[in-house]
Amino acid sequence: MKANKTSRNSFLAMLGVAVISLGLTFFVALPKVDAQATRTPVATATRTQAAATSTPTAVPAVAPAATVAATETVIISTSLLDLETHNGIPVGFTAEGFPFKGDPNAPVVMNEFSDFLCPFCARHFNQTWPVLVDNFILTGKVLYVFRDFPIPSLHPTAPTGHQAALCVAEQGAPLFWEMHDQLFARQSEWDSLPDPTEFLAGVAKATGADMDAYTACMDAGHTMDLVEERMAVGDALGLNATPSFIFTADGREDAHRLIGAYPVESFAATIAALIAGDEPPQDPDAAQEPAQLPYWANAEGLRPDPERPGYTLAGDQYKGDPDAPLVIVEFSDFQCPSCARHALETQPALDEAFIDTGDVMWVFKHRPLKTHAQAPAAAAAAECAAAQDQFWPMHDLLFARVDGWAVDAPDAALVDLAAELDLDPEAFAACLQSRASLEPVLQDLLDAEGIANATPTFVFLYSGSGYISEGTKSAEGFQAVILDLLQEAQVPNGQE
Incomplete structure (x- = not known):
């Protein structure tokens, strides 16, 4: 089972932080401070x-x-x-x-x-x-x-x-x-x-x-x-x-x-x-209570599931090194144009620079929006592909071929995509029609409630701290954010 739902406020309250805007659509939470x-x-x-x-x-x-x-x-x-x-x-x-x-x-x-x-x-x-x-x-x-x-x-x-x-x-x-x-x-x-x-x-x-x-x-x-x-x-x-x-x-x-x-x-x-003339406080955040991250974002939930390769214990697909110093959780919608732009233009550069090198663990969570009628079916298709160990190839294909399956009756087009990946067609079609393929999607929607109000939304996690970034950035801009946060993981407290 995945984590229970958590609101944006409670999630950030658990981090002991506040959300503020930083130009464009990049949002970050002030990190918890540790006296040094x-x-x-x-x-x-x-x-x-x-x-x-x-x-x-x-x-x-x-x-x-x-x-x-x-x-x-x-x-x-x-x-x-x-x-x-x-x-x-x-x-x-x-x-x-x-x-x-x-x-x-x-x-x-x-x-x-x-x-x-x-x-x-x-x-x-x-x-x-x-x-x-x-x-x-x-x-x-x-x-x-x-x-x-x-x-x-x-x-x-x-x-x-x-x-x-x-x-x-x-x-x-x-x-x-x-x-x-x-x-x-x-x-x-x-x-x-x-x-x-x-x-x-x-x-x-x-x-x-x-x-x-x-x-x-x-x-x-x-x-x-x-x-x-x-x-x-x-x-x-x-x-x-x-x-x-x-x-x-x-x-x-x-x-x-x-x-x-x-x-x-x-x-x-x-x-x-x-x-x-008094002594200034040495730790401005010392009065805050210790916080707990939701299961899908904490160390336990992010551990690899030994019984399901490619899944975290919280039930999410991931790629990269589970021991990486920085974890990025992406809430995404397969019918979202900005998500497609990120997946097709930005993600390959991030994979090469950070995921393949072991610096970042990347976790995917579904966030189909109400405005995209076929997005839930596409999310279910990705889960059905995952049942045959092909989640990430299907992930990429869904974004690349969105015009082909974003139609009134998408199932036939989704089955055709499965065929391109040499998936078992009968097993895939049966999965697509089952309630089981939608359960992880619905759970992700609960996890996203109040946290990911738009897509794509990225949650950056390390050392018990969390940052939220809404919207797309160029490959260069995203790489700069990751480099800053990797540095932040080494030198905490919102400093470089």
């Missing part, structure tokens, strides 16, 4: 002040060999009257050249080490950042400082995006922040580009930057050197993930780290504690 050694206090950080200047200055470099204490020092203007604004908020550069936003005299300084192509950083920008701006930056409680920390091993073209942002920054802080916002807001438009140079130039132009100066800056290459120096600063601080946040506060000798894309409540608790 990386959250130990860093070296003493101080705040000193320099005279204000009303003229935008070039972005100075930070020596890569700078000490930890020096890299966490914030030297800023003290006069709001001398500062430019972006969306009504004071902006400028620290004396070390890092862009800041907010009141320089705010009691708390929040440094974000970020990567413009990190999906968790984009999640923070899209969901948490607007609330932080309204509640803490506009109110003068927090000064926010942006630190370049692209991770080329995961996002090879990210450094070029940071280079472009710094070239725009040379023309003023307001333009930098406009570029910053656009790079995150439009991340899905350039995360798969092998060469984003043209795209980045278009974004720079849209900010109002002088394009002759921008092009000259990009050609000179000095801002790429600066990006590499700032990456070295993050390395010197012992950071290995994005987004990473380092907080300093008036009257405190230490600095506090928060590593990962936490919900806004975690930031609020940290900021409130720092302002009050």
